[in-house]
Amino acid sequence: CSTMAAALFDGDTQLVKLSSFSENDNNSFAALQNRTIDVLVGRRVEKKYDFVSSLSLGGFHFSSPYYLENGSSSDDVSFFSVTTREDDATFSSFVNCVVLATLYAQEKHITRENSEQMPLSPIFGSELNWALRDAIAYSGSYDEIYAKNFGDVAEEDRGRNILNEYDTPQIHSFPGLSP
Secondary structure (H helix, E strand, O other): OHHHHHHHOOOOHHHOOOOOOOOOOOHHHHHHHOOOOOOEOOOEOOHHHOOOOOOOOOOEEEOOOOEEOOOOOOOOOOEEOOEEEOOOHHHHHHHHHHHHHHHHHHHOOOOOOOHHHOOOOHHHOHHHOOHHHHHHHHHOOHHHHHHHHHOOOOHHHOOOOOOOOOOOOOOOOOOOOOO
8 A cells, every 4th residue: 555655646655544454354345445445455356346246335446466375276376456446447557557567677677776767657647657666666676575575585485476587477367267
């Protein structure tokens, strides 16, 4: 969430209020739906929330995964993404771009220290063309974020959470989408 704040508010992460929910607390999705919060981070993606559910919640948009639980390549593994309301496609796209920017930065060897190398992107208007650069200046590349949350883990021990190189997808394919 602080990375999103850095992207939206010219690097100022103090302009957001962070709320905590337990992992099994469905109130987090209700808070997102009733606009108490704008972004939900740290929850497993659950297909039941991607469509209108029996909880009378509207649909949600899930960003590209930022963490994949380990399992065999044939398993339908759990993954974590940033969740936003489905009714705000522009904001959801912005959030997804911030997630993907951390992967791009990793691929291009852009870190917090050299974040000025992150290209400006006017995709959301000229007033936000610096947003992805500010996100990387605050939190760093994917590996820097991973190390901050899980420690310095060797790539061979990170399972699906390593950046692929060359002409392959940046991270493992979306779970559950392959036959």
